[in-house]
Amino acid sequence: MASNIQPFQDYLVKEKNYSPLTVQAYISDVQAFQIYLNDFHDSLSLEEINYSQVRSWIVVLIENNISATSVNRKISSLKSYYKFLLKTKQISINPLLKHKSLKTAKKVQIPFSEKELQDVFEFNSYSNDFEGIRNQLIIELFYTTGIRRAEMINLTLNNVNTVQKTIKVIGKRNKERIIPLLNCTIELIEAYKHERNHLEHVNQKEMLILSKNGNKVSESFVYRLINEYFSTVSQKTKKSPHVLRHSFATHLLNNGADLNSVKELLGHASLSSTQIYTHSSLAELKKVYQEAHPRNK
Structure with a gap:
Protein backbone atom coordinates (compact mmCIF):
# COMPACT_ATOMS: atom_id res chain seq x y z
CA MET A 1 0.00 0.00 0.00
CA THR A 88 -6.07 17.12 5.99
CA LYS A 89 -4.86 20.01 3.79
CA GLN A 90 -2.87 17.76 1.45
CA ILE A 91 -4.68 19.32 -1.52
CA SER A 92 -6.40 22.69 -1.93
CA ILE A 93 -9.00 21.74 -4.57
CA ASN A 94 -11.08 18.56 -4.75
CA PRO A 95 -10.78 17.32 -8.38
CA LEU A 96 -14.09 15.46 -8.10
CA LEU A 97 -16.11 18.33 -6.66
CA LYS A 98 -18.40 18.65 -9.70
CA HIS A 99 -18.49 15.00 -10.70
CA LYS A 100 -21.93 13.55 -11.44
CA SER A 101 -22.56 9.84 -11.08
CA LEU A 102 -23.34 7.72 -14.13
CA LYS A 103 -27.00 6.93 -14.63
CA THR A 104 -27.92 3.38 -13.66
CA ALA A 105 -31.03 1.34 -14.25
CA LYS A 106 -32.94 0.85 -11.03
CA LYS A 107 -33.10 -2.83 -10.14
CA VAL A 108 -36.30 -3.94 -8.51
CA GLN A 109 -35.49 -6.57 -5.90
CA ILE A 110 -37.92 -9.46 -6.02
CA PRO A 111 -38.59 -10.75 -2.49
CA PHE A 112 -39.55 -14.29 -1.63
CA SER A 113 -43.30 -14.72 -1.35
CA GLU A 114 -44.93 -15.49 1.98
CA LYS A 115 -45.72 -18.96 0.61
CA GLU A 116 -42.06 -19.57 -0.28
CA LEU A 117 -41.07 -18.62 3.27
CA GLN A 118 -43.75 -20.91 4.69
CA ASP A 119 -42.53 -23.73 2.43
CA VAL A 120 -38.87 -23.30 3.41
CA PHE A 121 -39.79 -23.77 7.07
CA GLU A 122 -42.36 -26.53 6.61
CA PHE A 123 -41.09 -28.69 3.76
CA ASN A 124 -37.32 -28.65 4.23
CA SER A 125 -35.91 -31.49 6.29
CA TYR A 126 -33.91 -29.96 9.11
CA SER A 127 -32.00 -32.58 11.05
CA ASN A 128 -32.67 -32.50 14.78
CA ASP A 129 -29.00 -31.97 15.62
CA PHE A 130 -26.66 -28.99 15.97
CA GLU A 131 -26.29 -28.27 12.24
CA GLY A 132 -29.96 -28.76 11.39
CA ILE A 133 -31.21 -26.51 14.20
CA ARG A 134 -28.50 -23.91 13.48
CA ASN A 135 -29.42 -23.79 9.78
CA GLN A 136 -33.08 -23.27 10.62
CA LEU A 137 -32.16 -20.58 13.13
CA ILE A 138 -30.11 -18.66 10.56
CA ILE A 139 -33.09 -18.54 8.18
CA GLU A 140 -35.44 -17.72 11.07
CA LEU A 141 -33.28 -14.81 12.27
CA PHE A 142 -32.96 -13.32 8.79
CA TYR A 143 -36.69 -13.46 8.15
CA THR A 144 -37.96 -12.43 11.59
CA THR A 145 -35.44 -9.64 12.28
CA GLY A 146 -34.34 -8.39 8.84
CA ILE A 147 -30.68 -8.22 9.89
CA ARG A 148 -27.82 -8.04 7.41
CA ARG A 149 -25.49 -10.98 6.76
CA ALA A 150 -22.53 -9.33 8.54
CA GLU A 151 -24.78 -8.46 11.49
CA MET A 152 -25.91 -12.07 11.74
CA ILE A 153 -22.38 -13.44 11.67
CA ASN A 154 -21.21 -11.05 14.38
CA LEU A 155 -24.04 -11.69 16.84
CA THR A 156 -22.73 -12.70 20.26
CA LEU A 157 -24.46 -14.67 22.99
CA ASN A 158 -24.61 -11.46 25.03
CA ASN A 159 -26.52 -9.76 22.18
CA VAL A 160 -29.50 -12.07 22.79
CA ASN A 161 -31.90 -11.33 25.65
CA THR A 162 -34.53 -14.06 25.76
CA VAL A 163 -36.13 -12.55 28.88
CA GLN A 164 -36.80 -9.19 27.22
CA LYS A 165 -37.27 -10.96 23.88
CA THR A 166 -34.79 -8.77 22.01
CA ILE A 167 -31.46 -8.89 20.21
CA LYS A 168 -28.90 -6.10 20.07
CA VAL A 169 -27.47 -5.67 16.59
CA ILE A 170 -24.26 -3.81 15.73
CA GLY A 171 -24.94 -2.31 12.31
CA LYS A 172 -23.05 -0.12 9.89
CA ARG A 173 -20.62 2.35 11.47
CA ASN A 174 -21.00 0.48 14.77
CA LYS A 175 -24.51 1.83 15.21
CA GLU A 176 -26.50 -0.25 17.69
CA ARG A 177 -30.19 -1.08 17.43
CA ILE A 178 -32.54 -3.30 19.42
CA ILE A 179 -34.86 -5.64 17.53
CA PRO A 180 -37.76 -7.54 19.14
CA LEU A 181 -37.86 -11.33 18.84
CA LEU A 182 -40.89 -13.52 18.17
CA ASN A 183 -41.65 -16.40 20.54
CA CYS A 184 -40.96 -18.94 17.77
CA THR A 185 -37.50 -17.42 17.27
CA ILE A 186 -36.73 -17.52 20.99
CA GLU A 187 -37.74 -21.21 21.14
CA LEU A 188 -35.37 -21.96 18.27
CA ILE A 189 -32.54 -20.00 19.91
CA GLU A 190 -32.97 -22.01 23.11
CA ALA A 191 -32.97 -25.30 21.19
CA TYR A 192 -29.85 -24.22 19.29
CA LYS A 193 -28.03 -23.15 22.47
CA HIS A 194 -28.78 -26.55 24.01
CA GLU A 195 -27.12 -28.29 21.02
CA ARG A 196 -24.31 -25.73 20.96
CA ASN A 197 -23.42 -26.62 24.56
CA HIS A 198 -22.65 -30.17 23.41
CA LEU A 199 -20.05 -29.19 20.79
CA GLU A 200 -16.69 -30.83 21.46
CA HIS A 201 -14.63 -27.74 20.67
CA VAL A 202 -15.76 -24.11 20.82
CA ASN A 203 -12.99 -21.72 19.78
CA GLN A 204 -15.03 -18.51 19.68
CA LYS A 205 -17.17 -18.92 22.76
CA GLU A 206 -18.67 -15.42 22.63
CA MET A 207 -20.19 -15.85 19.14
CA LEU A 208 -23.79 -17.03 18.74
CA ILE A 209 -23.72 -18.70 15.33
CA LEU A 210 -20.94 -21.28 15.02
CA SER A 211 -19.70 -23.89 12.60
CA LYS A 212 -19.60 -27.51 13.78
CA ASN A 213 -15.89 -26.91 14.48
CA GLY A 214 -16.72 -24.16 16.98
CA ASN A 215 -15.67 -21.20 14.84
CA LYS A 216 -17.60 -18.15 13.68
CA VAL A 217 -19.32 -18.91 10.35
CA SER A 218 -18.13 -17.15 7.21
CA GLU A 219 -20.13 -14.87 4.89
CA SER A 220 -19.75 -17.34 2.02
CA PHE A 221 -21.07 -20.19 4.19
CA VAL A 222 -24.19 -18.21 5.10
CA TYR A 223 -24.76 -17.21 1.47
CA ARG A 224 -24.47 -20.83 0.28
CA LEU A 225 -26.79 -22.02 3.04
CA ILE A 226 -29.57 -19.59 2.09
CA ASN A 227 -29.13 -20.34 -1.60
CA GLU A 228 -29.28 -24.10 -1.00
CA TYR A 229 -32.42 -24.08 1.16
CA PHE A 230 -34.36 -21.62 -1.00
CA SER A 231 -33.45 -23.46 -4.20
CA THR A 232 -35.85 -26.18 -3.01
CA VAL A 233 -38.83 -23.80 -2.80
CA SER A 234 -38.16 -20.90 -5.19
CA GLN A 235 -37.41 -20.44 -8.89
CA LYS A 236 -36.14 -16.89 -8.37
CA THR A 237 -32.74 -16.15 -9.88
CA LYS A 238 -31.34 -14.46 -6.79
CA LYS A 239 -31.56 -16.34 -3.51
CA SER A 240 -29.44 -14.61 -0.88
CA PRO A 241 -29.48 -13.26 2.68
CA HIS A 242 -30.23 -9.81 1.27
CA VAL A 243 -33.34 -11.12 -0.50
CA LEU A 244 -34.48 -12.47 2.88
CA ARG A 245 -33.92 -9.02 4.41
CA HIS A 246 -35.90 -7.56 1.53
CA SER A 247 -38.68 -10.12 2.13
CA PHE A 248 -38.81 -9.20 5.83
CA ALA A 249 -39.39 -5.52 4.99
CA THR A 250 -41.83 -6.16 2.15
CA HIS A 251 -44.00 -8.59 4.12
CA LEU A 252 -44.17 -6.20 7.09
CA LEU A 253 -45.28 -3.36 4.82
CA ASN A 254 -47.79 -5.60 3.03
CA ASN A 255 -49.33 -6.49 6.38
CA GLY A 256 -49.76 -2.94 7.62
CA ALA A 257 -46.46 -1.90 9.24
CA ASP A 258 -45.63 1.79 8.79
CA LEU A 259 -42.52 2.86 6.92
CA ASN A 260 -40.84 4.54 9.90
CA SER A 261 -41.07 1.38 12.02
CA VAL A 262 -39.57 -0.73 9.22
CA LYS A 263 -36.81 1.88 8.83
CA GLU A 264 -35.86 1.51 12.50
CA LEU A 265 -35.94 -2.29 12.36
CA LEU A 266 -33.69 -2.33 9.29
CA GLY A 267 -31.26 0.18 10.78
CA HIS A 268 -31.51 2.61 7.88
CA ALA A 269 -30.19 6.14 8.39
CA SER A 270 -32.91 7.71 6.24
CA LEU A 271 -36.36 6.89 4.91
CA SER A 272 -35.11 7.06 1.32
CA SER A 273 -33.24 3.78 1.87
CA THR A 274 -36.37 2.10 3.19
CA GLN A 275 -38.64 3.40 0.43
CA ILE A 276 -37.15 1.00 -2.11
CA TYR A 277 -39.10 -1.74 -0.36
CA THR A 278 -42.41 0.00 -1.00
CA HIS A 279 -42.09 -0.82 -4.73
CA SER A 280 -42.62 -4.49 -3.98
CA SER A 281 -45.73 -3.61 -2.00
CA LEU A 282 -47.39 -1.95 -4.99
CA ALA A 283 -49.40 -5.04 -5.96
CA GLU A 284 -50.75 -5.30 -2.43
CA LEU A 285 -51.46 -1.57 -2.40
CA LYS A 286 -53.42 -1.83 -5.65
CA LYS A 287 -55.47 -4.67 -4.19
CA VAL A 288 -56.31 -2.67 -1.04
CA TYR A 289 -57.08 0.39 -3.16
CA GLN A 290 -59.45 -1.52 -5.45
CA GLU A 291 -61.27 -3.09 -2.50
CA ALA A 292 -61.49 0.04 -0.37
CA HIS A 293 -62.22 2.97 -2.68
CA PRO A 294 -65.93 3.94 -2.76
CA ARG A 295 -65.81 4.67 -6.50
CA ASN A 296 -65.00 1.02 -7.16
CA LYS A 297 -68.16 -0.32 -5.52
Whole structure:
Protein backbone atom coordinates (compact mmCIF):
# COMPACT_ATOMS: atom_id res chain seq x y z
CA MET A 1 0.00 0.00 0.00
CA ALA A 2 1.31 3.45 -0.93
CA SER A 3 2.31 5.37 2.18
CA ASN A 4 -0.07 8.23 1.37
CA ILE A 5 -3.06 5.84 1.43
CA GLN A 6 -2.33 4.44 4.89
CA PRO A 7 -3.58 7.57 6.75
CA PHE A 8 -6.79 7.35 4.70
CA GLN A 9 -7.23 3.73 5.76
CA ASP A 10 -6.68 4.68 9.39
CA TYR A 11 -9.29 7.44 9.00
CA LEU A 12 -11.87 5.00 7.59
CA VAL A 13 -11.29 2.54 10.43
CA LYS A 14 -10.90 4.85 13.41
CA GLU A 15 -13.04 7.89 12.56
CA LYS A 16 -15.65 6.57 10.13
CA ASN A 17 -15.96 3.16 11.86
CA TYR A 18 -16.36 1.38 8.53
CA SER A 19 -16.36 -2.41 8.45
CA PRO A 20 -13.19 -4.24 7.33
CA LEU A 21 -14.84 -5.23 4.03
CA THR A 22 -15.89 -1.64 3.30
CA VAL A 23 -12.41 -0.32 4.12
CA GLN A 24 -10.87 -2.97 1.89
CA ALA A 25 -13.16 -1.92 -1.00
CA TYR A 26 -12.30 1.79 -0.60
CA ILE A 27 -8.56 1.14 -0.49
CA SER A 28 -8.71 -1.27 -3.42
CA ASP A 29 -10.51 1.34 -5.55
CA VAL A 30 -7.99 4.09 -4.75
CA GLN A 31 -5.10 1.73 -5.46
CA ALA A 32 -6.70 0.73 -8.78
CA PHE A 33 -6.78 4.41 -9.78
CA GLN A 34 -3.10 4.78 -8.83
CA ILE A 35 -2.24 1.76 -11.01
CA TYR A 36 -4.13 3.40 -13.88
CA LEU A 37 -2.12 6.62 -13.38
CA ASN A 38 1.11 4.61 -13.36
CA ASP A 39 0.19 2.92 -16.64
CA PHE A 40 -1.33 5.79 -18.59
CA HIS A 41 -0.21 9.07 -17.02
CA ASP A 42 3.53 8.71 -16.34
CA SER A 43 3.03 7.64 -12.72
CA LEU A 44 1.27 10.88 -11.83
CA SER A 45 0.66 10.97 -8.08
CA LEU A 46 -2.83 10.87 -6.60
CA GLU A 47 -2.36 14.37 -5.19
CA GLU A 48 -1.43 15.89 -8.57
CA ILE A 49 -4.35 14.78 -10.72
CA ASN A 50 -7.23 16.84 -12.07
CA TYR A 51 -10.67 15.73 -13.17
CA SER A 52 -9.54 14.95 -16.73
CA GLN A 53 -7.56 11.93 -15.46
CA VAL A 54 -10.57 10.71 -13.51
CA ARG A 55 -12.79 11.11 -16.56
CA SER A 56 -10.35 9.16 -18.75
CA TRP A 57 -10.24 6.37 -16.13
CA ILE A 58 -14.03 6.19 -16.24
CA VAL A 59 -13.84 5.77 -20.03
CA VAL A 60 -11.32 2.92 -19.66
CA LEU A 61 -13.52 1.21 -17.05
CA ILE A 62 -16.58 1.43 -19.30
CA GLU A 63 -14.59 0.13 -22.29
CA ASN A 64 -13.63 -2.85 -20.11
CA ASN A 65 -17.33 -3.59 -19.58
CA ILE A 66 -17.37 -2.48 -15.94
CA SER A 67 -21.00 -1.75 -15.04
CA ALA A 68 -22.16 1.80 -14.29
CA THR A 69 -22.96 0.72 -10.73
CA SER A 70 -19.39 -0.56 -10.20
CA VAL A 71 -17.91 2.57 -11.80
CA ASN A 72 -20.00 4.76 -9.48
CA ARG A 73 -18.77 2.79 -6.48
CA LYS A 74 -15.14 3.21 -7.51
CA ILE A 75 -15.58 6.94 -8.04
CA SER A 76 -17.40 7.21 -4.71
CA SER A 77 -14.30 5.74 -3.06
CA LEU A 78 -12.15 8.31 -4.86
CA LYS A 79 -14.47 11.12 -3.74
CA SER A 80 -14.06 10.02 -0.13
CA TYR A 81 -10.30 9.87 -0.57
CA TYR A 82 -10.08 13.39 -2.01
CA LYS A 83 -12.39 14.75 0.67
CA PHE A 84 -9.94 13.28 3.18
CA LEU A 85 -6.97 14.90 1.40
CA LEU A 86 -8.81 18.24 1.41
CA LYS A 87 -9.70 17.88 5.09
CA THR A 88 -6.07 17.12 5.99
CA LYS A 89 -4.86 20.01 3.79
CA GLN A 90 -2.87 17.76 1.45
CA ILE A 91 -4.68 19.32 -1.52
CA SER A 92 -6.40 22.69 -1.93
CA ILE A 93 -9.00 21.74 -4.57
CA ASN A 94 -11.08 18.56 -4.75
CA PRO A 95 -10.78 17.32 -8.38
CA LEU A 96 -14.09 15.46 -8.10
CA LEU A 97 -16.11 18.33 -6.66
CA LYS A 98 -18.40 18.65 -9.70
CA HIS A 99 -18.49 15.00 -10.70
CA LYS A 100 -21.93 13.55 -11.44
CA SER A 101 -22.56 9.84 -11.08
CA LEU A 102 -23.34 7.72 -14.13
CA LYS A 103 -27.00 6.93 -14.63
CA THR A 104 -27.92 3.38 -13.66
CA ALA A 105 -31.03 1.34 -14.25
CA LYS A 106 -32.94 0.85 -11.03
CA LYS A 107 -33.10 -2.83 -10.14
CA VAL A 108 -36.30 -3.94 -8.51
CA GLN A 109 -35.49 -6.57 -5.90
CA ILE A 110 -37.92 -9.46 -6.02
CA PRO A 111 -38.59 -10.75 -2.49
CA PHE A 112 -39.55 -14.29 -1.63
CA SER A 113 -43.30 -14.72 -1.35
CA GLU A 114 -44.93 -15.49 1.98
CA LYS A 115 -45.72 -18.96 0.61
CA GLU A 116 -42.06 -19.57 -0.28
CA LEU A 117 -41.07 -18.62 3.27
CA GLN A 118 -43.75 -20.91 4.69
CA ASP A 119 -42.53 -23.73 2.43
CA VAL A 120 -38.87 -23.30 3.41
CA PHE A 121 -39.79 -23.77 7.07
CA GLU A 122 -42.36 -26.53 6.61
CA PHE A 123 -41.09 -28.69 3.76
CA ASN A 124 -37.32 -28.65 4.23
CA SER A 125 -35.91 -31.49 6.29
CA TYR A 126 -33.91 -29.96 9.11
CA SER A 127 -32.00 -32.58 11.05
CA ASN A 128 -32.67 -32.50 14.78
CA ASP A 129 -29.00 -31.97 15.62
CA PHE A 130 -26.66 -28.99 15.97
CA GLU A 131 -26.29 -28.27 12.24
CA GLY A 132 -29.96 -28.76 11.39
CA ILE A 133 -31.21 -26.51 14.20
CA ARG A 134 -28.50 -23.91 13.48
CA ASN A 135 -29.42 -23.79 9.78
CA GLN A 136 -33.08 -23.27 10.62
CA LEU A 137 -32.16 -20.58 13.13
CA ILE A 138 -30.11 -18.66 10.56
CA ILE A 139 -33.09 -18.54 8.18
CA GLU A 140 -35.44 -17.72 11.07
CA LEU A 141 -33.28 -14.81 12.27
CA PHE A 142 -32.96 -13.32 8.79
CA TYR A 143 -36.69 -13.46 8.15
CA THR A 144 -37.96 -12.43 11.59
CA THR A 145 -35.44 -9.64 12.28
CA GLY A 146 -34.34 -8.39 8.84
CA ILE A 147 -30.68 -8.22 9.89
CA ARG A 148 -27.82 -8.04 7.41
CA ARG A 149 -25.49 -10.98 6.76
CA ALA A 150 -22.53 -9.33 8.54
CA GLU A 151 -24.78 -8.46 11.49
CA MET A 152 -25.91 -12.07 11.74
CA ILE A 153 -22.38 -13.44 11.67
CA ASN A 154 -21.21 -11.05 14.38
CA LEU A 155 -24.04 -11.69 16.84
CA THR A 156 -22.73 -12.70 20.26
CA LEU A 157 -24.46 -14.67 22.99
CA ASN A 158 -24.61 -11.46 25.03
CA ASN A 159 -26.52 -9.76 22.18
CA VAL A 160 -29.50 -12.07 22.79
CA ASN A 161 -31.90 -11.33 25.65
CA THR A 162 -34.53 -14.06 25.76
CA VAL A 163 -36.13 -12.55 28.88
CA GLN A 164 -36.80 -9.19 27.22
CA LYS A 165 -37.27 -10.96 23.88
CA THR A 166 -34.79 -8.77 22.01
CA ILE A 167 -31.46 -8.89 20.21
CA LYS A 168 -28.90 -6.10 20.07
CA VAL A 169 -27.47 -5.67 16.59
CA ILE A 170 -24.26 -3.81 15.73
CA GLY A 171 -24.94 -2.31 12.31
CA LYS A 172 -23.05 -0.12 9.89
CA ARG A 173 -20.62 2.35 11.47
CA ASN A 174 -21.00 0.48 14.77
CA LYS A 175 -24.51 1.83 15.21
CA GLU A 176 -26.50 -0.25 17.69
CA ARG A 177 -30.19 -1.08 17.43
CA ILE A 178 -32.54 -3.30 19.42
CA ILE A 179 -34.86 -5.64 17.53
CA PRO A 180 -37.76 -7.54 19.14
CA LEU A 181 -37.86 -11.33 18.84
CA LEU A 182 -40.89 -13.52 18.17
CA ASN A 183 -41.65 -16.40 20.54
CA CYS A 184 -40.96 -18.94 17.77
CA THR A 185 -37.50 -17.42 17.27
CA ILE A 186 -36.73 -17.52 20.99
CA GLU A 187 -37.74 -21.21 21.14
CA LEU A 188 -35.37 -21.96 18.27
CA ILE A 189 -32.54 -20.00 19.91
CA GLU A 190 -32.97 -22.01 23.11
CA ALA A 191 -32.97 -25.30 21.19
CA TYR A 192 -29.85 -24.22 19.29
CA LYS A 193 -28.03 -23.15 22.47
CA HIS A 194 -28.78 -26.55 24.01
CA GLU A 195 -27.12 -28.29 21.02
CA ARG A 196 -24.31 -25.73 20.96
CA ASN A 197 -23.42 -26.62 24.56
CA HIS A 198 -22.65 -30.17 23.41
CA LEU A 199 -20.05 -29.19 20.79
CA GLU A 200 -16.69 -30.83 21.46
CA HIS A 201 -14.63 -27.74 20.67
CA VAL A 202 -15.76 -24.11 20.82
CA ASN A 203 -12.99 -21.72 19.78
CA GLN A 204 -15.03 -18.51 19.68
CA LYS A 205 -17.17 -18.92 22.76
CA GLU A 206 -18.67 -15.42 22.63
CA MET A 207 -20.19 -15.85 19.14
CA LEU A 208 -23.79 -17.03 18.74
CA ILE A 209 -23.72 -18.70 15.33
CA LEU A 210 -20.94 -21.28 15.02
CA SER A 211 -19.70 -23.89 12.60
CA LYS A 212 -19.60 -27.51 13.78
CA ASN A 213 -15.89 -26.91 14.48
CA GLY A 214 -16.72 -24.16 16.98
CA ASN A 215 -15.67 -21.20 14.84
CA LYS A 216 -17.60 -18.15 13.68
CA VAL A 217 -19.32 -18.91 10.35
CA SER A 218 -18.13 -17.15 7.21
CA GLU A 219 -20.13 -14.87 4.89
CA SER A 220 -19.75 -17.34 2.02
CA PHE A 221 -21.07 -20.19 4.19
CA VAL A 222 -24.19 -18.21 5.10
CA TYR A 223 -24.76 -17.21 1.47
CA ARG A 224 -24.47 -20.83 0.28
CA LEU A 225 -26.79 -22.02 3.04
CA ILE A 226 -29.57 -19.59 2.09
CA ASN A 227 -29.13 -20.34 -1.60
CA GLU A 228 -29.28 -24.10 -1.00
CA TYR A 229 -32.42 -24.08 1.16
CA PHE A 230 -34.36 -21.62 -1.00
CA SER A 231 -33.45 -23.46 -4.20
CA THR A 232 -35.85 -26.18 -3.01
CA VAL A 233 -38.83 -23.80 -2.80
CA SER A 234 -38.16 -20.90 -5.19
CA GLN A 235 -37.41 -20.44 -8.89
CA LYS A 236 -36.14 -16.89 -8.37
CA THR A 237 -32.74 -16.15 -9.88
CA LYS A 238 -31.34 -14.46 -6.79
CA LYS A 239 -31.56 -16.34 -3.51
CA SER A 240 -29.44 -14.61 -0.88
CA PRO A 241 -29.48 -13.26 2.68
CA HIS A 242 -30.23 -9.81 1.27
CA VAL A 243 -33.34 -11.12 -0.50
CA LEU A 244 -34.48 -12.47 2.88
CA ARG A 245 -33.92 -9.02 4.41
CA HIS A 246 -35.90 -7.56 1.53
CA SER A 247 -38.68 -10.12 2.13
CA PHE A 248 -38.81 -9.20 5.83
CA ALA A 249 -39.39 -5.52 4.99
CA THR A 250 -41.83 -6.16 2.15
CA HIS A 251 -44.00 -8.59 4.12
CA LEU A 252 -44.17 -6.20 7.09
CA LEU A 253 -45.28 -3.36 4.82
CA ASN A 254 -47.79 -5.60 3.03
CA ASN A 255 -49.33 -6.49 6.38
CA GLY A 256 -49.76 -2.94 7.62
CA ALA A 257 -46.46 -1.90 9.24
CA ASP A 258 -45.63 1.79 8.79
CA LEU A 259 -42.52 2.86 6.92
CA ASN A 260 -40.84 4.54 9.90
CA SER A 261 -41.07 1.38 12.02
CA VAL A 262 -39.57 -0.73 9.22
CA LYS A 263 -36.81 1.88 8.83
CA GLU A 264 -35.86 1.51 12.50
CA LEU A 265 -35.94 -2.29 12.36
CA LEU A 266 -33.69 -2.33 9.29
CA GLY A 267 -31.26 0.18 10.78
CA HIS A 268 -31.51 2.61 7.88
CA ALA A 269 -30.19 6.14 8.39
CA SER A 270 -32.91 7.71 6.24
CA LEU A 271 -36.36 6.89 4.91
CA SER A 272 -35.11 7.06 1.32
CA SER A 273 -33.24 3.78 1.87
CA THR A 274 -36.37 2.10 3.19
CA GLN A 275 -38.64 3.40 0.43
CA ILE A 276 -37.15 1.00 -2.11
CA TYR A 277 -39.10 -1.74 -0.36
CA THR A 278 -42.41 0.00 -1.00
CA HIS A 279 -42.09 -0.82 -4.73
CA SER A 280 -42.62 -4.49 -3.98
CA SER A 281 -45.73 -3.61 -2.00
CA LEU A 282 -47.39 -1.95 -4.99
CA ALA A 283 -49.40 -5.04 -5.96
CA GLU A 284 -50.75 -5.30 -2.43
CA LEU A 285 -51.46 -1.57 -2.40
CA LYS A 286 -53.42 -1.83 -5.65
CA LYS A 287 -55.47 -4.67 -4.19
CA VAL A 288 -56.31 -2.67 -1.04
CA TYR A 289 -57.08 0.39 -3.16
CA GLN A 290 -59.45 -1.52 -5.45
CA GLU A 291 -61.27 -3.09 -2.50
CA ALA A 292 -61.49 0.04 -0.37
CA HIS A 293 -62.22 2.97 -2.68
CA PRO A 294 -65.93 3.94 -2.76
CA ARG A 295 -65.81 4.67 -6.50
CA ASN A 296 -65.00 1.02 -7.16
CA LYS A 297 -68.16 -0.32 -5.52
